[in-house]
Amino acid sequence: MAMTGTRGALAREKLAAMTPGSRELHERGAKVLPVEVVPTFEMPSPIYVRSMEGARITDVDGNEWLDLTMGAGPHVLGHRPKVIEDALHEQLRRGWHVVLHNERQVELAELLADAAPIAEQTIFCNSGTEATMYAMRVARAFTGREKVAVFDGNYHGAHDYALVKADPESPRHAPTGKVIGRGVPRAIGDDTMVVLPYRDPAAFDIVRARKDELAMVMVQSVQNTVPRDDSGPWLQELRAVCKANGVLFMLDEVVTGFRLGWGGGMEYFGLDADLATFGKALGGGLPIGALSGRGDIVNLLGRSWTDPKGVFSGGTFSGNPLSMAAGIAALGHMQANKATLYPYLNTQGARLAAAVNSFCEERQIGAQLLNAGSIFYMHFKRGIDSSRDLADENKDAEREFYVNLTSKGVIVPGIHLFFTSAAHTPGDIDTIATAFQDALMDTREDGFL
Numbered sequence: 199m200a201m202t203g204t205r206g207a208l209a210r211e212k213l214a215a216m217t218p219g220s221r222e223l224h225e226r227g228a229k230v231l232p233v234e235v236v237p238t239f240e241m242p243s244p245i246y247v248r249s250m251e252g253a254r255i256t257d258v259d260g261n262e263w264l265d266l267t268m269g270a271g272p273h274v275l276g277h278r279p280k281v282i283e284d285a286l287h288e289q290l291r292r293g294w295h296v297v298l299h300n301e302r303q304v305e306l307a308e309l310l311a312d313a314a315p316i317a318e319q320t321i322f323c324n325s326g327t328e329a330t331m332y333a334m335r336v337a338r339a340f341t342g343r344e345k346v347a348v349f350d351g352n353y354h355g356a357h358d359y360a361l362v363k364a365d366p367e368s369p370r371h372a373p374t375g376k377v378i379g380r381g382v383p384r385a386i387g388d389d390t391m392v393v394l395p396y397r398d399p400a401a402f403d404i405v406r407a408r409k410d411e412l413a414m415v416m417v418q419s420v421q422n423t424v425p426r427d428d429s430g431p432w433l434q435e436l437r438a439v440c441k442a443n444g445v446l447f448m449l450d451e452v453v454t455g456f457r458l459g460w461g462g463g464m465e466y467f468g469l470d471a472d473l474a475t476f477g478k479a480l481g482g483g484l485p486i487g488a489l490s491g492r493g494d495i496v497n498l499l500g501r502s503w504t505d506p507k508g509v510f511s512g513g514t515f516s517g518n519p520l521s522m523a524a525g526i527a528a529l530g531h532m533q534a535n536k537a538t539l540y541p542y543l544n545t546q547g548a549r550l551a552a553a554v555n556s557f558c559e560e561r562q563i564g565a566q567l568l569n570a571g572s573i574f575y576m577h578f579k580r581g582i583d584s585s586r587d588l589a590d591e592n593k594d595a596e597r598e599f600y601v602n603l604t605s606k607g608v609i610v611p612g613i614h615l616f617f618t619s620a621a622h623t624p625g626d627i628d629t630i631a632t633a634f635q636d637a638l639m640d641t642r643e644d645g646f647l
Contacts, residue, residue: 203644206598209605213243219258220246239270240612242601250277252621255609263609264626264633266574266616271453272478274543274572275528276621282482285527286520294520302522309529310480310490313461314451316470317490321499322517326452326477327355329487330416332499332511333473334359337414337446339509340495347392347405347415347445351585353422354450354475358382362391370586371400396421396584397432402439414446414473419463420454420570422615423585424577427570430467437469446495452477452487456529457543457617458571460536466571482528484521539620544571546627547618553631554638563638563647564592565599572618576610576634578647595646602637 214221224244245263249256253276255265265277275282289302303322311317323329334346348354350364350373361382364373375393377386392408394401394415405415419433420426440447449471455462456479464470473491480486489496501508515521532539547569554567554576565578578592578599600610608630610616618627641647 203598203646205640205644206601209601209640210243212605213601216261217243217245217257217259220244223258239267241609242597242604245604245609252276252278253619253623253626261607263607264630265609266618266630267609267611268617268619269483270478270611270613270615271457271573271617272481272483273617273619273621274457274479274539275482275531276619277483279528279531279621281531282524282527285482285523289519289523292519295515295518297514300517300519300522302519302526303517306480306522306525306529309526309533310476310488312533313456313529314464314474314476314490316464316472316474316492318493319496319500320488320490321496321511322522323487323489323511323513324485324515324518324521325355325487326450326475327357327360327487328513329452329475329477329489330354330360330450331357332489332509333416333448333475334414335511336489336495336498336509337448337473339498339507341413341446343411343413344390345392345408345411345413346390347394347408347412349394349396349401349417351396351421351423352416352418352450354416354418355452358386359391362387362393364393364395364586366586366589371395371398372404395586397426397429398584399432399435402435405436405439405445406443409443409445412445414448415440416448416450418450418453419467419469420458420573421585422453422613423575423588424582425568425570425573425575425615427466430469433467433469437471446472448473448475448491450475453573454570455479456532457573459540460532479528480525481521482524484524485515485518486521486525540571543618543620546622546624547572547574549624550574550618550627550631553628554634557631557635558638561639561642563642565595565638565647567634574616574618575614592646595641598644598646599637599641602640603633606633606637608633 307320354360361378362375365376368374373393451462455476458466476488498509499511503510551569578595
């Protein structure tokens, strides 16, 4: 049984007293749901949401919380911004599903091309997972090569090929692949995937040595668990190595797209790519995914599967009018306000990280808040450069910290990757910083830090 301390026990009691309705729903759900809809977002205490507005959510018991989930990233503008709500109401009057082409698909693809000039052609799907799946498929078809390289610590969705991660027992500079979880065929792994070391020049040598096997290298410009804003030079060199060796380069912008800047990670780090995947913020809070890139590559997905060069794609809800309408409203607003929106997000993000990190340094607390703009992850260890540095992190402190933080009215999702939004005021950022500081002290008082 996991140990706890006095402050942690009080925080748990407080949360239980605040949320009887959520606990009842959780018990009901356990009878019909083997896990919650997305198990990675399990909270220290069950919290079921009834409504949301701006930077806040309200649960079924009437408690209001400052929210840092932001839908796991899509809500760059906050919950229920009027511009998106109005667009959805207008589309609902027209209809909400049609399977045939609809005019909004063209408009959203044009906005995407404005933000990412590499997006000569785009296909829409329903999630980032689908987008990366199509990217791997079309890269293999275009190059005639079977293997795709991914990086240690990067996340590209929940399909089988994306579940190949670095074996923690393998060398840091030459990792080998290991499938995460059961049910993934054994043929997926080293037979089809290559794992590279992130933020490590050794990756360049592996790409050069295996260029004749590799269809594509895919990378997140910002890792979910180790968000940093200083990876630009390394990413630029990786891109150059791929180009020089005839290997396709794909940037996974599902998290970073329209969040780091209007042009996402490509703009933020000065990159281009052969392919890029998008999701989350692209749909304004509705389900969406997209694969964009060079026309000669993406075009293969537009051909019939009976065509010798055709690559199969399909989905009943791909390009759904509601997702298109929400995406157009969100991107249109971001485009019109990019000169003020992104400096605000990144300034407030830096301010929150500085407040927490200076507090930890002054009090010699073994924790660090990493961020890239408005993307954050709190770690209970110092000096983290990549995911390989997380092996001996203080997980007991992490668990207790989030119990204490939640009891103070601030919600961070169970995955512990969190976000701020344009709806978070400077006062909200101050409140969040204070809650983090107080939760750290509570965790230290209980002997975990």
